[in-house]
Amino acid sequence: MPASQTLADIQFLLTEVLQAPAQWQALAPFAEADAELAGQVLEEAAKFVDSAVAPLQRVGDEVGCRFDAGQVRTPPGFRDAYQAFWQGGWPALACAPEDGGQGLPAVLECVLYEWLAGANHGWTMAPGLLHGAYECLKHHASDALKAQYLEKVATGEWLATMCLTEAHAGSDLGLVRTRGVPQPDGSARVNGSKIFISGGEHDLTDNIVHLVLARLPDAPAGPKGLSLFLVPKVLEDGTRNAVVCERIEEKMGLHGSPTCVMRFDDATGWLVGEPNKGLNAMFVMMNAARLHVGLQGIGLLEAAWQKASAYAAERRQMRAPGATEPVSLIQDHPSIRRTLHTQRAWIDGGRVLAYHTALQLDIAKHSTDAAERAAAQRWCALVTPVLKAAFTDQGFQGASACLQVFGGHGYVSEWGIEQIVRDVRVAMIYEGTNEIQAIDLLVRKVLADGGAGMQALLATLPATTRCNALAQITSDLATAVAQHPQQPDLPYWVADEYLRATALVLLEWAWGRITAAPGGSAERWQAPAHALHTWVLPELDMRLAVMRQRLADAAVLQDKLASTA
Incomplete structure (x- = not known):
């Protein structure tokens, strides 16, 4: 999906529809971020996505990740693209300058990740949790943990995971059995297994920061007894922590992203936040992730629409109603127009909702008006689950409708539309x-x-x-x-x-x-x-x-x- 193809539409929605520059410039941290600067950032982001990430879409799907004795190798080109990504400062767009970030409005980060997902969903899974992990550590980690890990996560030099799910528990986190036992030196020994861990092991970065839900020995039963632990793949002295990837899953889609079964064998970790209040800390990460998952639905639907629209503009089939020529472009047939226009309505409207929500996130954080902050917080709390659910559902249903535009050609891999349908399906499942x-x-x-x-x-x-x-x-x-x-x-x-x-x-x-x-x-x-x-x-x-x-x-x-x- 060429990100550059959507740039004019997105700039129109931000500047003319939402008046976004005026909104974020009213907030002290973004007073200097004018529309011209935002436009330059988005132009460069579109170039990076189109040149470095999009070309890896097919190899990510066809070659996929490889597992060998606990090691995971990502598809050819993935590591180089990721190293260029973090060294170019892209993960740190919306992070605070004091943490190594660029201090830009959250909505610009949202546009970037929408483009990334549409261009290469499998690759984008790697940095997809970075901002949520950053927010979690910034608000809940000790000063010592922040000093060691926050900037590495903010800049994307180290990637992060969210280790919640266990095989017997699924979405019922109250059943989590993984345990964290405090040690005299202030660390903890973490033992247990987690499944469905995106990026639990890979070769993209030199270290991986695992955020793990576990129970302290005296914790009450149920979700109120969960604590959150930071467990790095590599310890400060350079030794490998007792964190083992047992296997990666064979999946319907997202072959470019390793979905790992992880085992913690007396792994060294540290408590994040207060004991037995791990869900409070983890939900900061999950809520950030849910907005981005909604954007995945929008980005992948845009990618499917672009493919279907281009195909419909070239393919000739039968005579359209009212046409004089014996064969018409299929874009002239009412059923095809209905499909394409309907998905376009969801994409454009979804962007307005997602970008407005990102603006509200910044208003809730930085506005000096208490009533304005409360209204923004209310919007984000109520609209975020709607964005996540409705637009991932439409992402899948709409991508399937776009595949239908191709007829039988859509069902074969040559055109790339079937990969989008397979990849987007998981967005209806993960992050709740x-x-x-x-x-x-x-x-x-x-x-x-x-x-x-x-x-x-x-x-x-x-x-x-x-x-x-x-x-x-x-x-x-x-x-x-x-x-x-x-x-x-x-x-x-x-x-x-x-x-x-x-x-x-x-x-x-x-x-x-x-x-x-x-x-x-x-x-x-x-x-x-x-x-x-x-x-x-x-x-x-x-x-x-x-x-x-x-x-x-x-x-x-x-x-x-x-x-x-």
């Missing part, structure tokens, strides 16, 4: 499955305060019919949950519908911003705007109907329960 994102949104965030936070967010959007409908169903769900305590599973039945409905309302808002901006009525934006209203937004009625039916069923069941009490 999309079902967990829906539960997080509705149960843990929306209903936790009776819907007040969501209603406050919706009140900041234009009062469209769809926005009002989401506000009403939010109120109805909160009321039903309060009135039906004997049905604790009620919100779980409709969580997926609620998240999808929220995504559609936010998508409508994003496109409202696009079309209202200077230049938003240009021909470039007309077809996807029409597709949004014709083929995308009508889905909201179905999602609302499912939720209303479930509420009606709950009321009937409540009457039965009351009559038998």
Whole structure:
């Protein structure tokens, strides 16, 4: 996917639609970062992605990673590209200058990682957790650990992992068995096994910083008994730590990224944050990762769209309705136009949502206005799970639709579209499955305060019919949950519908911003705007109907329960 091909669109969305430079320049750390500087950074980023990372897409898939006696070799060219990446300062775009970073707005980093994922998802998995690891260490690590590791992680000289999952536990972190035993010198001995560890072992960097969830000997059961430990691959004296990669997984996609089974055999580590509060520290990392995973969905859908659009502009097949020639370009057939315009609506609207969320992250950190910080924090808390779930789901479904444009040619590897479909599928699973994102949104965030936070967010959007409908169903769900305590599973039945409905309302808002901006009525934006209203937004009625039916069923069941009490 040529990043340079999207540069003009992205600059339009940042400068004209979101007025992003004015927003970040109002924050003290970014006062000097004007639109011209941002444009230069993005131009150079696009060149790097197109020249150094994109050409490795096919070799990453076809050659893949190789495992040999605990060692992992990444595909040809991967190490050289990564060394150029970190030495060029790209991982450190949004990190603080005092930590070796460039101190630029988070939204520029978001654009970079969207491009990287679209160009080469397997390669991008390596640095994909760096910013989350940086935030975790910056906020929770001791001064001694920061002095030794923070700058190495910020700059990307050393890569990092997130070691949560165990074979028997899956998404239920409360079942984690890995243990960390404190030592007299302040370190800990970590023992246990973790699975699905992206980049657990590789040859890209000289050291790997593992962030490992484990239990202290006296820890309570369940998730409240988890602590976080920093366990390096190589210790300060240069000796190899007792961290072993047992194997790498054979996967559906992402062959360029080693997914490792890791074993810790009395490995030396250090506590990060407070004892038994490891999830608090880890969630800083996970929340940062979830926004980036949403961007993966957008970037990979863009890559699929570019391939499908280029193919449709060249392939001739049958006569299109109303055409005079016996054979037409397939882009002239209504079904193909519908596919391409619909995915374009998701990509463009998704970018507005993701970039706006990145701006809110900086506002939440740096604004001097308490109310503005609170509103930004509310937006990020509620919208991040929507971005992660809805746009990875659409990334997969939309990439599959783009494959369909190729017909049988899409199913063979020559055109590269089938690799995108395979690679993007995992984004619906990792960093918390999309079902967990829906539960997080509705149960843990929306209903936790009776819907007040969501209603406050919706009140900041234009009062469209769809926005009002989401506000009403939010109120109805909160009321039903309060009135039906004997049905604790009620919100779980409709969580997926609620998240999808929220995504559609936010998508409508994003496109409202696009079309209202200077230049938003240009021909470039007309077809996807029409597709949004014709083929995308009508889905909201179905999602609302499912939720209303479930509420009606709950009321009937409540009457039965009351009559038998």
